[in-house]
Amino acid sequence: MPTARVPRPPDRELTPQSARATLEQRPSDIHPSRRARLPTSGTRCVNDYAGPVKLFSCDNCQQTLYFENSRCVSCGVAVAYSLEASRLVQLFEPALLCRNGREHEACNWMVTVSRDADLCVSCGLSEVIPDLSDPANDQAWRRIEAAKRRLLYTLFALKLPVVSKAERPDGGLAFHFLKGTAEEPVMTGHENGVITLSVDEADFAFRENMREKMGEGYRTVLGHLRHEIGHYYWDVLIRDAAPLANFRALFGDESASYEDAVARHYGEGPPANWNERFISAYASMHPWEDWAETWAHYLHMIDTLETAKSHGLTLRTPSKEQGRGQIAMDDIAFFDFESLTSGWNAVTLAMNSLNRSMGMKDAYPFVLSPTVLGKLRFVHELVQANRA
Ligand SMILES: [Zn+2]
Ligand SMILES: [Zn+2]
Ligand SMILES: [Zn+2]
Numbered sequence: 001m002p003t004a005r006v007p008r009p010p011d012r013e014l015t016p017q018s019a020r021a022t023l024e025q026r027p028s029d030i031h032p033s034r035r036a037r038l039p040t041s042g043t044r045c046v047n048d049y050a051g052p053v054k055l056f057s058c059d060n061c062q063q064t065l066y067f068e069n070s071r072c073v074s075c076g077v078a079v080a081y082s083l084e085a086s087r088l089v090q091l092f093e094p095a096l097l098c099r100n101g102r103e104h105e106a107c108n109w110m111v112t113v114s115r116d117a118d119l120c121v122s123c124g125l126s127e128v129i130p131d132l133s134d135p136a137n138d139q140a141w142r143r144i145e146a147a148k149r150r151l152l153y154t155l156f157a158l159k160l161p162v163v164s165k166a167e168r169p170d171g172g173l174a175f176h177f178l179k180g181t182a183e184e185p186v187m188t189g190h191e192n193g194v195i196t197l198s199v200d201e202a203d204f205a206f207r208e209n210m211r212e213k214m215g216e217g218y219r220t221v222l223g224h225l226r227h228e229i230g231h232y233y234w235d236v237l238i239r240d241a242a243p244l245a246n247f248r249a250l251f252g253d254e255s256a257s258y259e260d261a262v263a264r265h266y267g268e269g270p271p272a273n274w275n276e277r278f279i280s281a282y283a284s285m286h287p288w289e290d291w292a293e294t295w296a297h298y299l300h301m302i303d304t305l306e307t308a309k310s311h312g313l314t315l316r317t318p319s320k321e322q323g324r325g326q327i328a329m330d331d332i333a334f335f336d337f338e339s340l341t342s343g344w345n346a347v348t349l350a351m352n353s354l355n356r357s358m359g360m361k362d363a364y365p366f367v368l369s370p371t372v373l374g375k376l377r378f379v380h381e382l383v384q385a386n387r388a
Contacts, residue, residue, distance in 0.1 A: 060075050104142075130177055179200070254287040
């Protein structure tokens, strides 16, 4: 796709100290006139999880907004997500919106001015997209890109390395969103940094059908992306780094035949007691899938806990000692795996109870066994050790 350079506006109102504090951490993708008004501690990172977390809100009227909003639902000003500030900001300069936002209303992220790109960091990772002249593809692509932005939000919040294929042709990250045919079906998967996703996964009817057929209660586009990026990070953080022995002690020997594992899984089904050792039935197939499923679950936990916390939800399970009426709106220290899991127990209990109140099935149909918690702890410690 052709790229047009977005002119960089003059640095008016720029306070050197505040600009330096944020620019050193992230490429600049925010309108310079906004920089001076950003708190220097505004970049959201794991550190911040131990303290107050901001809601996404409108700069102009403070209306609480969704991460996906491109316009304030109350006062109507244009808003966009700034990766540098890790929050929604008022969009003063339409040219700084990602080209997919300007031309298709398909993205609410700002571009990174210093990278001289007219696509945002997220859209810039999409190497192949389906034919958008087909309305079904267009709709699916929008949903997938929205899920990808949420995926990337958490990766950046955790300060994980995100290196594009453009930056590193061998093993760098790229996404291929493809529409398959009966003759050439698209297999969702990961290979050497390239994540391929069938756009059919964004079709509700297709996914419901597959969800039933495969017995996967949690089949979502975001879940797929979090799973596949797990394979990417296995390469980056385990294969190319160090902790292979530690990995194998928990997840098993990943050099076992993958083909045999697939044949066994779909031939015989998962072992009867799979939920004692695995987060999902699919995870029981092969150590790689166990890893990717556990990784995806960790990202679900981090994102959901942050959201719960930002809305002031209780993150502590009431105990007998605390007594009634003393349920704290507790801050959660995400550095600490114990408080992360205890917060998670409280939030998922609340989520399921809310759903039951609405006559719906549980939002969180998982049980975390001690073995699974051990694997999640491994992910947590690996993420902490690899924060950029
Ligand atoms: Zn507003
Ligand atoms: Zn974009
Ligand atoms: Zn997988």
